[in-house]
Each structure stands twice: as structure tokens, then as C-alpha cells.
Amino acid sequence: MALAATLYREHAPHPALRAHVRVLWELSGPCDDPSPQKLFPDGAMSLWINFGGVISGGQQHVTTGGAALLGEIRRPIEVASTGALDIVGVSFWPGSARVFLDAQLPELVNRLVADPPVTIELSGVISAEPQDRIPRLQQALLEAVQPKRAPSDRVLQAFSLLGQHDIAGLADSMGLSTRQLERRFVDELGASPKQLASLLRFRRALAAMQRPKPDFAAIALECGYADQAHLVRDFTKYTGAPPKRFVTTEAPKTRAEWLTGPS
Template sequence: MDAALDLRGTYQVRARQVVHAPAALTAGLDVLRCFGFDVTEPEPVRRRKIPGGTVKIVFALDGVFGGRSIQPTALVVGLHDRAGMTEHAGRMHSVQLQLEPLAARRLLGVPLDDLRNTAAPLDELLGPPVAELTERLAETGTWPERFAQVTTFLRERFAAAEPPDPVVAHAVRVLRHSGGGVPIGVLAREIGWSHRHFRRRFADQVGLAPKDYGSLLRFSGALDALTRPGADAGAVAARFGYYDQSHLTRAFQRFAGAPPGRLIRAAADSSKTAAGVRF
């Protein structure tokens, strides 16, 4: 999910619109968010990217990147297990989706570990229908019409797709329920798979090895807890199973690219826009 963490200081956004699709539109598709993003900004923007455990699909309808206009295009952003940075300049206009990993694996039909820590053109995975959809979205004048077109495309893809591996789906549920706290060896033994086979099947379906996915879930819980008023880093570390604050700090360096104190102070120092983006 997107995190309300602003790391750009007092940077002003000239015009911004985020329009969320009705939840009923994508019901049953494991789409966490479907929204339209329309922004015009006066200078280049650099954002810290923080992994959030989802796969993101972006239909870029028009915009400016690197000082030049871009044509309508679609990208898929795979699961990340490390922090990164992103930037853009000028106008950005897009329809964006955030999907659960198992839903993304079903939609895309390719091993998600092939997309780990990277982005790829969506039409290279799904073919000409993606290019056709992207062009239609760019030519469509209203957000409800765009959301309806994207939903129709998703429903058709999901209807023809294989369901997720039920064993991996069970493992994902267990890890989520425990916040990443279940030891991977214990989970593999419960399932009845060897550790190697479990790792391979899980990475194919989810995009990260089970240990990395569990670590990301634990980090996400700690990050959410630390953004609450009056949060204590030591108490949060103990609550989420970190040995001590140093262990917690190493997790933040890996996933957010900054120690907890610096990240939270940066968020508190600014109130205009969200620049720490969970993806």
C-alpha cells in the first residue's frame, strides 16, 4: 500500500488528483487498489520507494520523463525486497493497479521471481491486447470509463487463467497471519515439502523466497507501528520479533534505505505530499 511518508521536505505539488475506483468494480479479483493518478509538478520529483509486498501495474497515458514526452505505455513492477528511488518530471497521467502477488502470478502467467526488483513492459508478457487497451485508456475521457475498461480486461484474463498453487496460497496466508513470524523450516515441514522445493515453488508464485517475503511482512508491520504517535522503537522491535533495535535498523536499511528515526523524522518534517511510496 502507499505509505503516508513525505521525504521531499516542503516541495509543493501544483495540481494533483487521485481518483479511486469503486471497490465493487474489482471485487473478487484480489486487486487491492485501482486508481487514477493525474499530477502536474513544477520541477523534477525524486521519491524513495519502499517495498510493500504488492505487484503494481501502471498504464501511463501521457507524461514527461527525462525531459521528453512519453507515449502511452504499460508497465508491471514486480515485488521488491530492497529500497530504491524513482523520479519523474512534469505531467504524469495514469491508471494504476496494486495486486496481491498470487493474483499477479495468475494474471501474468509467468514466474514472478523473473520480475523481482525490476519493471517490465506489460505487452511483452500479455501481448497486443495490452497495447490496444492502453491506447483506448488514453483516448477515453472519464475515470469511470477507464476503470470499467481495465476491469473488463482483468476479468477476461482471470477467467482464462490457472488458479494459484493451493499449497503456496496456504503458506502465504500463514505468513500473513503471523506477520512473517513463522519459521520457514517449520512451515515447509508442515506442508511436507523439502526446503528447496518450497523455496522454488513459493518464489515462482509470489516473487520472493519465503524467508524474504516473511521479512518484508515483518518490516511492514514495524513500519506501520512506528508511524503511530508515541511509538517506541525498542517496544516495536520486541513486538515484531527483532532481537534488538540494531536488528530493526538493519531491516529498515534494507527495505527503506534509511534507519527508522531518520525516516520517521523526515515524514514528520513535511505535510504536503507523500513521497515515501510503498510498492
């Protein structure tokens, strides 16, 4: 059965939030199929505020008017909704959720956490009229930022260069040893350079899989994989299915928003 259409809208963050927030978004629409939906890794974390039916993930349940934090996921996880979708969310840059958290990033890996340990005051957002939710959320984020917790400019610069060098070359370009770079990434971004580079490469491949009749060998070359076998291994790790089966059986059962993610 085809999934009912949902409305997905993105909003640019306030200029003072751009170093930490990738995008704010709204997702709404009917839930015609209560079957769990798979979410796929993208190297970052997101905050969800739920105005629709109960959302469940693992042992966590997010009620109407509740909030949840989706930690950095490194494998597919499943979420389900018992009613209409009506979510306002924030997607953070890798490592940057820490400026709004009272928890360590490793504690949140592969988890959907209801009543999340955030420093953001959400009551004004939850009580707002629909048209005021995003402005209220922007203001709540601005008031909650703790800049001293932000990743350093040096690490953010290195992150921006992932994929342009191998890890040793990237470390050398930053004047660091490979071990020093890895330690800085784990401490400040919550994942190693190798893990983040792999996730970014996978997201490029996932987007390319949405094309009609995708050419897997061409996608492997385009996205920086050593060969098609390398693509198959990574894709299976991050989605639970090899590319061909994913395209034919998994993608049609997955909402488009979960496949593309925020821009």
C-alpha cells in the first residue's frame, strides 16, 4: 500500500544559530499505515516536538505535547506513530547538539529519548499556535545556547574537509597526528573522522538511490566508494538491506522525508 502524502517544510535557522543548527522543520499528515518506519544514519542528532499521535521507538513513547531527542544513529532504527503526524523538529550539525544538552553525546547513540536532557525551555513552543511554533522554537534555542560547549573552529574546519583527503592527509593538513585528530573528533563531535566520512558518503549514495533505475556501479564511483562491493557493504550496514533489495522493497515502504533528510 502506498503511504499517504505528508507535508514537510524546512526553515533556515536564525543567523546566530547557524553554527549549531542545520535546519528547523515541520512534518505533518495522516498516518495511514501504523507499521514502523525506518530512520537511517546521517551523522547528526535531532530534537522532535510532537503535536500528533503517540510516537514510539524502542522502549520510548513520545506523547502529544512531548519531546524527544534522536541521538546520532549508526544503524537503522524504527519508529511508529499511532495517529496523525504533526512534528516540529530541529536537526543539528554533527556534535553541535551538545550546546543544548545536559548529557554526553555517546550516551545518546542509537537512541530515541523521550523527555530529553536538553537545556531548551519548550513550554512556549508546545503551547503556541501552529503558525508560531517555529518562531518560538528559534527563540528558545537562542536563549539556551551554551557556546562554550560548541566544537572548536579547528575541528569544524576539519569536518568540512572530510572526503577531500584521506584521514591521514586531513590530519596532516590540520597540523595534527592521526590519533590527535581522531581524539578531537570523538571528544567534540561524538564520532571519529572515519565514522563521519562513512556516514556522509552513505547519505550521498542514499540520495542517489532515489533516481529511476539507479546504476549501483556508477553510484559507487560517484560517491567515493572503492568499488561496488564497498557500496554494498556500507549500504547493508546502514539500512539493513543491500542496494538492490533496498530500492525494490524497502524504499517504497519508507516515507520520502526519512530518505532525503534535511537539506
